[in-house]
Amino acid sequence: MRIAVDALGGDNAPQEIVAGTLSAARRLPGANFVLVGEPGVIGPLLERAPRNVALQASGGAVRMDEEPATALRSRPDASVSVAARLLRSGEADALFSAGNTGATVAAALLHLGRIEGCRRPAIATVLPFSHPTLLLDVGATVACRAQDLLNFAILGSVFAKRYLETEGAPRVGLLNVGEEPGKGHDLAREAHRLIAESPQIAFVGNVEGRDLGSGKADVVVTDGFTGNAVLKTAEGVARECLRLVRDALYGSLVGRVAALAARPRLLAVRDQVDPENYGGSFLLGVRGPVVIGHGNSTARGVENALVGIVRAGGGLVYELEAVLSRRQTVREEGA
Amino acid sequence: MRIAVDALGGDNAPQEIVAGTLSAARRLPGANFVLVGEPGVIGPLLERAPRNVALQASGGAVRMDEEPATALRSRPDASVSVAARLLRSGEADALFSAGNTGATVAAALLHLGRIEGCRRPAIATVLPFSHPTLLLDVGATVACRAQDLLNFAILGSVFAKRYLETEGAPRVGLLNVGEEPGKGHDLAREAHRLIAESPQIAFVGNVEGRDLGSGKADVVVTDGFTGNAVLKTAEGVARECLRLVRDALYGSLVGRVAALAARPRLLAVRDQVDPENYGGSFLLGVRGPVVIGHGNSTARGVENALVGIVRAGGGLVYELEAVLSRRQTVREEGA
Known part of the structure; x- marks a missing residue:
């Protein structure tokens, strides 16, 4: 390679x-x-x-x-x-x-x-939770149609199968403001319908921000605007939380000794949530x-x-292509 | 009261x-x-x-x-x-x-x-970062127009002045995928223009998910779909991070002793990020x-x-109303 x-x-x-x-x-x-x-x-x-x-x-x-x-x-x-x-x-x-x-x-x-x-690409990134979760799109396509989100669900599903090595078909969730199918704006409701109808996708329905990394879904699909906001929020909050913990420990002598004793394990936590360890995001x-x-x-x-x-x-793109070309799809409309 | x-x-x-x-x-x-x-x-x-x-x-x-x-x-x-x-x-x-x-x-x-x-209400919530930040809308209006986001900026600004007791006018940011004014989808670009033109708002421009709580803005405005995803992600990530830290500490005897010694300070961190301590969200x-x-x-x-x-x-609503009615606005179109 x-x-x-x-x-x-x-x-x-x-x-x-x-x-x-x-x-x-x-x-x-x-x-x-x-x-x-x-x-x-x-x-x-x-x-x-x-x-x-x-x-x-x-x-x-x-x-x-x-x-x-x-x-x-x-x-x-x-x-x-x-x-x-x-x-x-x-x-x-x-x-x-x-x-x-x-x-x-x-x-x-x-x-x-x-x-x-x-019609449009998506950037897929792995959120480094205890249950790693592939989130897409995190910023390639800020204005999406429902058909795009269906494509992202398929791309993410094929990619996660290989990259996260999930057992069986990766479970795909749609990011939304509530669990029920009727929730959200027009885009989310229409995407829910399209993804639910697709036999290729192991769809678990709507998921919420707090479900990311909970294990409810291996792949979470959303538009590039929302996904970008969610990804950057997750990074910011993780950094802020660890800073609070560090300040809490280092604020006293007892705490400093404690932090020293637990240092290797705390560093492992820091490493787990550090974006530098994600390994980059894939443009699908x-x-x-x-x-x-x-x-x-x-x-x-x-x-x-x-x-x-x-x-x-290698060969991932050809796999993705093979899966997408096997199905009916709205092709390049207006592009 | x-x-x-x-x-x-x-x-x-x-x-x-x-x-x-x-x-x-x-x-x-x-x-x-x-x-x-x-x-x-x-x-x-x-x-x-x-x-x-x-x-x-x-x-x-x-x-x-x-x-x-x-x-x-x-x-x-x-x-x-x-x-x-x-x-x-x-x-x-x-x-x-x-x-x-x-x-x-x-x-x-x-x-x-x-x-x-x-035209539409917004739910405003305080994110409990070191620099408390008012985020709106977190779910009242999932499909927004640019004019709605301008209204949210005004509502949030007046509310934050009173509730967060900011010195001077609260600095308002627009959640977007990048800092530059041309970034984002049509809604974000148009809202940027409207808010920037409003003399009532101390606008700091676009902010990103990772800027929440950084002190860059006191108020962050977005549509109810994105805001809901961001809020729930922040809650989920905070909980996950603290769980990782706890597991890291409790995984060894030395760590358990350390955690015990630092317990009051660690509990204070947990309390700070606990949604139960936010104090509810205001429907503006x-x-x-x-x-x-x-x-x-x-x-x-x-x-x-x-x-x-x-x-x-008391009286907050009348304040909000007074501010909104002093300005030109698109009134109840299509409502």
């Missing part, structure tokens, strides 16, 4: 991206990595690179504050575009970027295209495995994401 | 509702409480009630699984309706219910009506102070909510 890495994308690029890639390359000697970026910037960082790391020249990155479509049009040699073209030409089997998410999604749509039958619905890292990824986050890609394995 | 309490609403009604009301009545001897419910059910629970607690007879509750509008039409003596009528007639100054939220909202709209200029935009308790409220949650109502004080 050969992974194209956008070396220039992310708040901590290129240093942390390159460092994480080098670590992953050492950990996975059977995989190959292509760092895509300006040679003058990336080259000097590769002096001690292992042999399974290569450099592919490109122009600069799409910055976080740029409008993705405009940036990609005006700079066809942007690093994420060059990486996506490696994927399209078969020179790479997967793409990783921690840069401007909109630009990664746009580059994937532009250079790879959509899976047939899938495009014709190629595209993985999106947190904008503020450090080397550890990049390394974990790259290991996650290898774990997900 | 006289508060009408729906004694039959909630998973733990009537026992916990009545017990919480009695505790609040003892704690606040200057306030009066009217328990609304079936006399045969509530009467026996009031044997040791203090003198500032009265009973108002009604029919049964609107159950959690009932369709609110239908239930209210078919049973005009439902407990929440009787309580709302007490508020309309001036026999009560505020209403509390932990029952079916949709029914409480519907009863308030039916019996109290909306504040002029406010209707002509009367209506407070919604968690469906699974215990006596402690009810007590805290009732104390919160007294703290918010």
